[in-house]
Amino acid sequence: MAGSAQRIVTLGQANQGQSEPEHAKVEIDAIRKVFQTSRGEVVALHDTSLTIANNEFICVVGPSGCGKTTLLNILAGLDAPTSGEVRIDGTSIHGPSSERGVVFQQYALFPWLTVRQNVEFGLKLKSIGKGERRSIAEKYIESVGLKDFANAFPKELSGGMKQRVAIARAYAVNPQLLLLDEPFGALDAQTRTQLQVELLNTWEQEQKTCFFITHDVEEAVLLASRVVVMSARPGRIKAIVPIDLKHPRTQETRMSKPFNDLKNDIWSLVYQEYLDAKK
Amino acid sequence: MDNKPATRVGQMIDRIDGKVFLVVSFLLGLLVWQLVSMTKAGAVFAGPVDTFDAFIQEAKSGRLLEHIYASLFRVLGGFALALVIAIPVAFLMGWYRVCRMLVEPWIQFLRTIPPIAYIPLVIVAQGVGESAKITVIFVASFLVMVVSIYQGVRNVDVTLIKASRVLGAKDRDIFFHVIIPASFPFILVALRLGLSAALTTLIAAELTGAQVGLGQMIQEASLYFRMEIVILGIVMIGIIGFLLDKLLLFLERRLAGWQEVRSV
Ligand SMILES: Nc1ncnc2c1ncn2[C@@H]1O[C@H](COP(=O)(O)OP(=O)(O)OP(=O)(O)O)[C@@H](O)[C@H]1O
């Protein structure tokens, strides 16, 4: 456990420098979110701050109900914080924008549009001409391996294929920041592994800042530059763990000792929170 | 798939085309009808042969067509008018809270009143002419359709709205590119409900007084105890309703085939 204590940078240390990214892309500054419900106030997020560097891949883990989705919605601009603010490149955000793409757990494809039309949806809104739209969509549909399904409707696709379309759709509008809320949570283990590798490849090629929520610690360690562990409700950041495993990460990475050490360390942090949440 | 019996007979039945069953079912129905007309009930319940004779007679004289035309004109007129107004009202209610708060209680209240209850009021106000009938049919099908379309608008998956927002959609885009297509299946269901309400109300309106129309034909024939014509009228109404419903189902398959769960 002594080793793990060294690797894990807790929040107190995180704010003091060394792990503070140099080119801040996203600054989450003292966010607090309170929901008014019929049963009174629910504090979903409590004083949450985090700075994300350009091209970083952040994975967020934490017990159910700790405010992960709430944080993602605020980053997307779909929800406003009760206090605090989010800045992207130094400018605070108000409302959603195509600069911040989202991949939802439930796919959220438009069922009345074909795969191609789904991927073109955002491009159409940007008034990009037909020819260019077509070629951009083709590129991303191909990159997720669905070339033969371009004219299929979502109901004709499996869960994994649907999520590939959702990822292609998010990438097509070329956002600076990609927010993913348990995108692979509903998929079987095999499809999940496949999509993880594909997502990593795309991330290495496209260099986008990613904010990825998951329940799966192994997934977090495989994908992340840093793993953020959140505490049970009211949610706040409990620990930030840098993952300095080299890229490209493969199946072999999963077998390696450093990978498994990190996984175990993070798992015990999460488990502790899970126990606290139950109380 | 339904549970298939593993027996030989079961397998043979499974292989028979659905259309064959349709014919068998139709013939069985005719047989039951014939049998009923041969019992004591036959005094009131004219049999298929008499009814068919009546059909030939009325069709030849051109009266039947006149009745059908008058009834269809009223149904489709009232129904079309109702649809044209129900769509924007339902979307306004779904989209604007103020509109919803002001309009919904009234619609929910009026909807519970059977249209037959206000037929006398309309007839006193507008006389027994065409406009009175169209008004009654309009009100009845409008109320049914507005509620159903409005429910569709309210039920649009919020995740789809969020997904469109993060792709850069503004309110206008969301309305035209998400809300309308997403509620389209509900509009089709509303059409079917509205049409059935329109037919029901039509007959009620025509029974209370009309020069011409299937309801009037039934009413008049019953006065002279021409039961074969009464039954002919009933069957014609059934056929019209059935065909219109099939037409809408066909439209649904063509235009909303993307649906995950079919409402059929
Ligand atoms: N719209 C809302 N109204 C009221 N309470 C809400 C709302 N959205 C979230 N909450 C509450 O805020 C807390 C955090 O919810 P959130 O969805 O962010 O959790 P989560 O970490 O994403 O959980 P999970 O891992 O199960 O998805 C929960 O207690 C939830 O009940």
Ligand SMILES: [Mg+2]
């Ligand atoms: Mg969540």
